[in-house]
Amino acid sequence: MNRFAALLDRLAYEPRRNAKIRLMADYFRETEDPERGYALAAITGALTFRHAKPNVIRTLIEERTDPYLFDLSRDFVGDTAETIALMWPAERGSNYVPALGEIILGLQETSKLDLPGQIARWLDALDETGRWALLKLITGALRIGASARLAKTAVASLGENIQPDDVELVWHGLEPPYETLFAWVEGRGPRPETENPAPFRPPMLATAIEDTANWREALDPADFTAEWKWDGIRVQAASGRDPEGTLSARLYSRTGEDVSGAFPDLLGAIDFEGAIDGELLILKEGRVQSFNVLQQRLNRKAITPKLMADYPAHIRAYDLLVEGEEDLRGLPFAERRIRLENFIRRLGNPRIDLSPQVKFADWNELTAARADPATGGAGVDADAVEGLMLKRKDAPYVPGRPKGLWFKWKRDPFNVDAVLMYAQRGSGKRSSFYSDYTFGVWRSGDEGEELVPVGKAYFGFTDEELAELDRFVRKNTINRFGPVREVTHEPDTGLVLEVAFEGLNRSTRHRSGVAMRFPRISRIRWDKPPKEADRIEHLEALLREAG
Structure with missing residues (x-):
């Protein structure tokens, strides 16, 4: 366990990818x-x-330390696992340090009643770094700056002529501790x-077209x-x-999670051999x-006939990966x-249709279609x-986010000028900065003009802007609610943030009645x-325009 903890510690402070x-x-x-x-399983989630x-x-730490002191320490440190690792009053009784595999199997197999005592014994046996790593495992948030893709790249580097994509292609049929993967x-x-x-x-992903310098000159629309x-x-x-000849259907999320159980109404439509x-x-x-309507079907514990009737699920097809037993991923997209058009036509199922392509002769024509999809x-x-x-006509279907093959060009986001109301420290490397912001807009109330919160954001700014925002929060705090600071927001004082967001939903959790989708700070006003x-x-x- 100590070696694994040391690896996590090094990764957390190492900024360089290679x-x-x-x-x-x-x-x-x-x-x-x-x-x-x-x-590997821990790093890849x-x-x-x-x-x-x-x-x-x-609960364990509050039984051993003063809860108020713990809350103060957590507020100062900014990370729960790190706070407990430092505060834990270890009762040394053994020099035995458990192995990582022993801990993981224990977390998976120990009963709910016995687990707190087992975790306490492990925390007693480990040093501060080991405790931190153990607690990161339990909370499920390593935040060490190493993605699953990066870990698979490291695995691929152990072999000769093995590429990260090769590892991706076999990954989802494997289970920890991946002994067959390492052997191969x-x-x-x-x-x-x-x-x-x-x-x-494994899915193929697109690069944001805005990240491609001078893309209009660099890319030929004919391609x-x-x-x-x-x-x-x-x-x-x-x-x-399967080997007995029975047809088996699955519906997967982009990350490979089997979500078939949440959409039984779609499984009947997947009555073909392919992907x-x-x-x-x-x-x-x-x-x-x-x-917002689709969200009514997501994360539901009970899937009732009424739910399926009120919110009928549908698949709009982009690509055909496998037809019958033939793997098509190596073929050009065109x-x-x-093959996909012919496949969907033969399938003839109203639950699955074809995503239409957009006709264009040049980038100006495509720009117009993007601005007005209804007429496009x-x-x-x-x-x-x-x-x-945008997809290159000659592009194969490869895992990950290859450069130059697929591009996503999202519609321009909505923007609103909102007032900074509350701030809270971030986690990990941002634990010493007030980097999580709640903002609001004006509304006429019974006592005059009032601010009502409409969203929270914790990204969209540079490191230099974060430092400026942090200084503003510290100098202009007017109240504290645990780890949250209220910032001055009178009509003539305070700070306005230009917030970009992808859409709006009705919300009963927000006093304003609305909630933003994917808000981010686009500019400090x-x-x-x-x-x-x-x-x-x-x-x-x-909201009215969006129906």
Whole structure:
């Protein structure tokens, strides 16, 4: 466990991508099975613990220290795991340090009643860094700046002629501690093969076109096709036959989570052999509904006939990955598109249709379609369009986010000038900064003009702007509510933030009655007094326009 904790500690403070890969590769190379496999599972987020939850460790520390002192310390440190690791009053009784695999199996297998005592014994046996790593495992938020893709890249570097995409292609048929994966990469065993008749295929992702310098000059429109980017949930519908010949269907999220149980009404439509990449939408009365309507089907514990009737699920197909037993991912997109059109036509199922392509001759024509999807070909579904996808006609379907093949060009975000109301410290590297902001707009109330919160944001600014915002919060705090600071926001004092967001929803949790989707700070309006910030009527008008 100590070696794994030291790895996490090094990764958390190492800013360089290649250095992170080397750190993980060295650990995997020098650590035996199954320990390295459990470490890989932890870094890639592949572990789940039924009973090990953050409230368990909070209860443990509050039994051993003053709860008020703990809250003050947590507010100062900014990270729960780090605070408990430092404050834990270890009762030393053994020099035995548990192995990572032992801890993970214990977290998975220990009963709910016995788990708190077991965690306490581990915390007693570990040093501060080890305790921090253990608590990070339990809370499920490592925040060490190493993505799952980066960890798989480190695994691939252990072998000869093994690429990260090769690891991605076999990943979703594997389970911790990944002994067959390491054996294959190191040349000691065959390539792992899944027994799942309807496996998940790692998705291909797009690069934001704004990140491509001078893209209009750099990209030739003749090399690309365009299609609508729908405001739903990216899914993969897969089906295949098991050794007995029975057809098995699955619906996966973009990350490979099996969500079939949440959409039984769609499983009957996946009555083909193959795999489709598409968008999960709600299609009602021949019209694609908003993302707010789709949310009524997400994260539901009980799927009732009424729910399925009121919110009928639908797949709008983007790509055909497998047809029958033929893997099409190596074919050019233009060829896969023709195969997809014929496939959907033969399927003839109203639950699955084809995402239409957008005709354009040059970038100016495509720009016009993006600005007005209704006249650009989206018709009655225009309000459900999130933007455009540009795909090279000769692009194969490869995992990850390859450069230069697919681009996403979202519609311009909405903007509102809102007043900073509250601030809270961030986590991890931002634990010493007030980086999480609540902002509001003006509304006429019984006692005159009042600010009502409409959203929270914790990104969109540079490190230099964060430092400026942090200084403003500290100098202009007028009240404290635990870890939250209230900031001055009188009409003539305070700070206005230009907030960009993707959309609005009705909300019963917000006093304003509205909530933003994906808000981010786009600009600090040092030039604008709070009294000139926007009003709730502006957001209400946007809601009415969106239907």
